Amino acid sequence: MDLSYSGNLSCSEDTSAIDSSFSSEYRLSEGEQSKPGSPVRSRWEIIDNTNLDKVQRDMLGQVTSILDCSTSVARTLLMHFNWDKDALFGEYADRGVEWLLQAASVTSSNQDSIGCETSDGELFCQSCLCEVPVDGTAAMDCGHTFCIECWREYLKIGISEGRSRRLTCMAYKCGAICSEPKVKLLLEGLHDTVRRYERSLAESFVDDNRRARWCPSVPHCGSAVRVEGDLLCEPRCSCGKHFCFGCGEEPHSPCTCRMWELWTKKIADADESETKSWMTVHTKNCPQCQKPVEKNGGCNLVVCVCGQPFCWLCGQATQKRHTWDQIYGHECGRWKDDVQLNVDKVRRMMKRYQHYYHMWRSHCKSLEVEKKLQGWLEGAEDHVDQELEYIGHLPEYHWLDDGLQQLVEARRVLGNSYVFAFYMFGDLYQDQVSPDQNLINQNLFEDQQQQLESQVERLSQLLQDLDKKPADSSIRHLVVNCTRSVDTRCSKLYELIEDDLLGAVEPVHGCIAAYRGGRPCKTTWDELQDTGECVTSSRADFNGCCASEAESEGQVEGRQWSARKRPMTELTNHMAEAKIKWPCPSERVAVAPRH
Numbered sequence: 001m002d003l004s005y006s007g008n009l010s011c012s013e014d015t016s017a018i019d020s021s022f023s024s025e026y027r028l029s030e031g032e033q034s035k036p037g038s039p040v041r042s043r044w045e046i047i048d049n050t051n052l053d054k055v056q057r058d059m060l061g062q063v064t065s066i067l068d069c070s071t072s073v074a075r076t077l078l079m080h081f082n083w084d085k086d087a088l089f090g091e092y093a094d095r096g097v098e099w100l101l102q103a104a105s106v107t108s109s110n111q112d113s114i115g116c117e118t119s120d121g122e123l124f125c126q127s128c129l130c131e132v133p134v135d136g137t138a139a140m141d142c143g144h145t146f147c148i149e150c151w152r153e154y155l156k157i158g159i160s161e162g163r164s165r166r167l168t169c170m171a172y173k174c175g176a177i178c179s180e181p182k183v184k185l186l187l188e189g190l191h192d193t194v195r196r197y198e199r200s201l202a203e204s205f206v207d208d209n210r211r212a213r214w215c216p217s218v219p220h221c222g223s224a225v226r227v228e229g230d231l232l233c234e235p236r237c238s239c240g241k242h243f244c245f246g247c248g249e250e251p252h253s254p255c256t257c258r259m260w261e262l263w264t265k266k267i268a269d270a271d272e273s274e275t276k277s278w279m280t281v282h283t284k285n286c287p288q289c290q291k292p293v294e295k296n297g298g299c300n301l302v303v304c305v306c307g308q309p310f311c312w313l314c315g316q317a318t319q320k321r322h323t324w325d326q327i328y329g330h331e332c333g334r335w336k337d338d339v340q341l342n343v344d345k346v347r348r349m350m351k352r353y354q355h356y357y358h359m360w361r362s363h364c365k366s367l368e369v370e371k372k373l374q375g376w377l378e379g380a381e382d383h384v385d386q387e388l389e390y391i392g393h394l395p396e397y398h399w400l401d402d403g404l405q406q407l408v409e410a411r412r413v414l415g416n417s418y419v420f421a422f423y424m425f426g427d428l429y430q431d432q433v434s435p436d437q438n439l440i441n442q443n444l445f446e447d448q449q450q451q452l453e454s455q456v457e458r459l460s461q462l463l464q465d466l467d468k469k470p471a472d473s474s475i476r477h478l479v480v481n482c483t484r485s486v487d488t489r490c491s492k493l494y495e496l497i498e499d500d501l502l503g504a505v506e507p508v509h510g511c512i513a514a515y516r517g518g519r520p521c522k523t524t525w526d527e528l529q530d531t532g533e534c535v536t537s538s539r540a541d542f543n544g545c546c547a548s549e550a551e552s553e554g555q556v557e558g559r560q561w562s563a564r565k566r567p568m569t570e571l572t573n574h575m576a577e578a579k580i581k582w583p584c585p586s587e588r589v590a591v592a593p594r595h
C-alpha cells in the first residue's frame, strides 16, 4: 500500500466510528486525523481521475442491491440525496421505494408511449411539429415520445449548458429525469457530448457530496479528498497541498473557519482600516467645510484652514475666544466624556489588534526560517543518501527530522493561537461569555499558550544551534525530550480550546480540526537504545505507537548504512560539502517580548 502521501497515521486502533466500506481495496492514498491517544476522528482518501469511478461503485452497488434497481437509478437517487447513503436508506426504511423514486423524479418502468399517432402510422412530434415515421422517434421512461433529432438537439444543449445531472423529459410539465442508458443511446456517435455527460455524472460524487471536496491547489491538480468521520480536519492531497476541509483555506487550527475568514479579511484590508482608525482617533471633520482637521497639540479649540474654529471634543462650531479649558459660550458637558471614551475605545481596539497581529506575524516569520531549515535538512539527507546509494530516510537522524517536523507544526499552531485569542476573548462570543468568565478563560489560555511558546522557542534554539555545538548524544537526548514536550503542550492547548473554550459556547461557527501532532513517535526506543542513551519515558510508551514503524525498519536492517552510527559532525560535514547551511543568525527571527 502506498502511503507516501498519507496524512499522519494515528496510533489508535479504534476505528469503529468509521464507515467500514472505507477499508476496501480502492484505497490509493489516505490519512487520518485524531487527537493522539483517542479514537480516530477523521479519515480521508484521495480521489483522482484513476479511481473516481471505482470509489463510487461501492456505494452504487449497495444501493442497487438493497433497492433492487439499476445503477443509473441508484445514481440519480444518490445525487438527489447528495451522496448521503444513510439519509437515502433512512427514507427508504421510513417511506419505501416508491416515495424515493418520486422524490428524485425517477420514472421506474416504461410507460405506454404518449404521442399523437396520425392515421398513416406516423407520429406527430410536439417539438418540431413534424410528422415522423415511428421508427424515427424515441420515448423516455415516462412515455413521452419525440423524434430522435429533437431529442438529440435537446440533450446536447442541456449537457453543454451543464445540466447533465438534471436532464428532464422534454414534455411540458413532465419533469421526469431522463434515464442514463436512454440518454447515451440517443446521443450515439456524439462522443464528446457523451464523455462530457459521463464526466459530469461521475464528478457529482465530489460536487454534490458534503463529504468530498476538490483539492484547492492552483493550478488544480485534478484530485479530490473524501472524508469519513469528523468533517473538520486538515487533509493533505497527493499533490502536497495541505488544506482545511471545512473552508478550503490553508490549515488554520486552532482557529475556527469563521475566525480564519475574519482574520484573512482583516489583514487584507489592514492598511485601509488602520488609516481609517488613525483618522478616527487623530482627525475630525470641520463643521464648516467637512475637511479632516488634525489636532497639533494644545487646547481643545482647533481652527480649520477655512478659518472655522471648532471644539475638538464635540466637533461643534464655536467662536475663537477661549481659555485653556473653556471655549467662550460653548458647553459640551457630559457629551465630552462620551466622545473621549469613544476615542479611547477605538485606540484600545487598535492597540489590541496590533498586539495580536504582531505576535502572529513574528511566529509566521519564524516559521519561514524553520521551514527553510527543514528543506536544508532534506537536502543534506539526500546528499548523504546518494553517497551511500540508498534513497530514503536515515534512521539515525529521525530525531532531527521529527524535531523539525514538530517544530514547524507547533510554530504554526502557536502563531494561529494568537488569532484564536484575538477572536475568542474579543467580541465574537461576548454575548455568550460574561466579562468575568472571559477574563478567567483568557488567563487560563495564556498560561498554556506561554508554556507552549517557551517550549517551542527552546526547541527552535536547540535545532538552530546544532551546528555550533559539539555533537554528542546529550543533544540528541535534549531534542527528543523537547520534541515530546512540545507535542504534549500543543495537545493540551487543543484540549483546552475544544473542551473548555469553544465547548462552552454555542457552536455557531463550528469547532476546530483535531490536533495532528508532529511525528513524535517516529524516533523509536531502539534507535536511542543503540547509542546507549537513557530516555525518561518507558519502553512500552515508545513501542506503543511505533510497532509498525520499527518493523519496517527492521526489514532494511543489515544494509550498509544501518551499521554505521553517524555523529552529528558528520552530518554537518556533509552539509558543508553540499554547500548546505543552517540559516545564519541574522535570518533567525526572534519573537519580541510581550508588552
Ligand SMILES: [Zn+2]
Binding pocket: 125, 126, 127, 128, 129, 130, 146, 147, 148, 149, 150
Ligand atoms: Zn421533432
Ligand SMILES: [Zn+2]
Binding pocket: 140, 142, 143, 144, 169, 170, 171, 174, 175, 176
Ligand atoms: Zn415525460
Ligand SMILES: [Zn+2]
Binding pocket: 215, 216, 217, 221, 222, 223, 237, 238, 239, 240, 241
Ligand atoms: Zn491536490
Ligand SMILES: [Zn+2]
Binding pocket: 244, 245, 246, 247, 248, 249, 252, 256, 257, 260
Ligand atoms: Zn477552515
Ligand SMILES: [Zn+2]
Binding pocket: 286, 287, 288, 289, 290, 291, 304, 305, 306, 307, 308
Ligand atoms: Zn473648514
Ligand SMILES: [Zn+2]
Binding pocket: 298, 299, 300, 301, 322, 323, 324
Ligand atoms: Zn488655545
Ligand SMILES: [Zn+2]
Binding pocket: 311, 312, 313, 314, 315, 316, 330, 331, 332
Ligand atoms: Zn464641545
